[in-house]
Amino acid sequence: MALLEIKDLKVSYGVINAIKGVSFDVEEGEIIALIGANGAGKTTILHTISGLISAKEGSIVFDGKEITKVPPHKIVSMGMAQVPEGRRVFQQLSVLENLKLGAYTRKDKAGISESLKYVYTRFPRLEERKNQVAGTLSGGEQQMLAMGRALMSKPRIILMDEPSMGLSPLLVTEIFDIIKVINEGGTTVLLVEQNAKKALSIANRAYVLETGNISLSGKASDLINDESVKKAYLGE
Amino acid sequence: MGFLNNFINGISLGSIYSVIALGYTMVYGIAKMLNFAHGDVIMVGAYIVFVLTTGAGMNPYLALLISMVACTLLGMTIERFAYRPLRGASPLAVLITAIGVSYFLQNVALLIFGTQVKSFKSILEFPSIKLAGGKIIISDETIITIVVSLIIMIGLTLFVNKTKPGRAMLAVSEDRGAAQLMGVNVNATIALTFAIGSGLAAVAGVLLCSTYPALSSQTGAMPGIKAFVAAVLGGIGSIPGALIGGLAIGVVEILSKTYISSQLADAIVFAILIIVLLVKPTGILGKKYIEKV
Structure with missing residues (x-):
């Protein structure tokens, strides 16, 4: 059973459907990358998992427990932490x-x-x-x-939202090295990134998000060589 | 010596404003709303003490304790049923609701106690202090008021900075979403803020009516608004700012009443609000957030 399982998740802001039925799962011990362009809905997904935004439809199951309607502070004590976009x-x-x-x-x-x-x-x-x-x-x-x-809550899973944002290339490498070390220490990581190349270099598997839908998924090592991914996200 | 006596009276009134301003400032800092019903909770607190002491002959300190508990519950009830449903609504909607709650409390008091102004018997029975051969008289109310407001200020500062729920308040005040991601229960934290602010309002009500013994449904309204001016002057959201702002407004009011005109005193106090908003909207100790993108 996966540690985190997202099934047919739909989220909307008023009349705008930001997430249009997304499913994916994260196994214990993995680094999963969620990549996609600006506005694809990556942050919305993380906020919904953490409970800051409520889902319109679908389910989020963490460690076998349905957390779709659980308030955010209880989700933290269940073993999920988030490093939010813009550090905060x-x-x-x-x-x-x-x-x-x-x-x-x-x-x-x-x-x-x-x-x-x-x-x-x-x-x-x-x-x-x-x-x-x-x-x-x-x-x-x-x-x-x-x-x-985020580590201070001793989480089983950390959701990381754009850790590379606004950092120098050298620092980005340092941060990603640390993410890898944290993961090797036993913490599962769900990583949202615009820097697809970096994200795919440390992830086990990845999902590509396009305007509220998952368009592609697979092993990170396969996706990094995928022609369409290369063209759209790796700038090659 | 007349000036000194007036100045001391100003400090005394200012201390009461400080305690009221604390309620405004804490709720504003943490829930990001102006609770204009705060002044009326003071009135409710004073009425409860009045009924229990003058009406039922209860020990005044026990009455104060009961009044504090009742106001704490009242504050939490107001928050739960009037403000919480509006979380995320426009600030204007919340403000209008707060004004509505204020009128509601005033009119309920009017319904129960009528229009006649009640004479509030001071619960403090200590001798006053005479200095300089009786030329400077510091009343017991003045001393107790100043001491109590200082104790409250120090206690709150310690609470916010040294305890876990206090830290949660600071976190919610700065970034509600990030606080939630730390596991802070935002609703409970805001409710606690209202509880503390309203409990203090009961104390402020007794201090106010012990010094100015006329009790009516309007008792809390004007001091409430002046304390709001004090909170803005000191820097809304700042605990020491509430103390400084309260003392300043109290002194300005009494000195204006004595040396300028008792009719103009209120106008002068509100002119301060306008000047602060024009010149330094963050107030004396107002926080400036460092914005980093």
Whole structure:
């Protein structure tokens, strides 16, 4: 049974149908990439899975439990975290306070400090700047903070929305390396990206989203050589 | 010495405004709405204490405690049934609803207690302090008011910065969606904010009526609006801003009443609102968000 199963998901904003019946699944331990152009509906899908937007039709099953109508804060405590588009770290709070908010649903003090240690080993720069106000961090550091904050809930799956956005190529490589390491540590990753090349390079499987529908899916290694994907998303 | 006495009276009135302004500022900071019914919760709080003490002869402090609990519940009820259904609606709809709730509370009070102004008996029975050979008199109400508002301010600051629900408030205040992604229950956090603000309103009601003992259905309306001006002056959303703004408005009001004109005092207070909105809309301690794309 897949860890996360999306079946025939439809989402609309008023009269506009943003997601028109999307199905896909994520197996435990995988990195799944969801690629597509701007406006294809990638962020909408992630927000719907996390419960920030409600689905019009269809079902979302996480770890065998239907979560389509579960409020977002309960979904977090079930083991799902999200690194939202544009990082959305709490600008006025310190790095450490941001990380602590990431562990908001947890009560095991020992486990939380263990997670904090883990985050600091993954992102040493966050430890150096733990008392700095998050709003003063650079874009790359804020991305790291957003990822660290998500890890603080010790999630089984992390949804990542455009982690490469607005970062230098060097930083993008660094961030993707870290995503891979996080995944190797046992956390499943659902990755939404416009940078298809990078996403396909670390993903196991991928789905291509086009204006609210999945147009193509398969192994990342196959898609990276697919002529239509190359043409539309890899700029070759 | 006359000036000093007036100044102290201003600080005393200002402390009451500060406590009321806190309710405005917390609800605005976290729920992003102006709860114009806040002033009327003060009136309800004062009426409850009045009925329990003057009517039923209850110990005044016990009455205050009951009034706080009742106002807390009232605030949460208002939030649950009047404001929560409008979450995501246009701010104007919420504002109009708040004004509606305000009139509702005033008219219910009018229905129950009638139009006659009640004389509120101060629940504070301490001696006043006389300084400089009796030239400066600080009444017990003044001292208690200032001390209580300071305690509330410090307590709230600690609560927001040091406790988990307080942190959740800060998170919701800055980015509601991101807070939800952390596992914060936004509805519960907003309800808690209303609970705290309304509980404090009961305290403010007793402080207000102990100093100015005329109690009617309109009692909370004007102080409520002035406290709103205080919150804007201090920087709406900021807890220390509510203290500074409240004290400033209280002092300006009393000094205007004494030295300029008692009729013009309110006009001067509202002129401050207009000037602040024109010159520094974020207020004295208002937050400026760093926008990064």
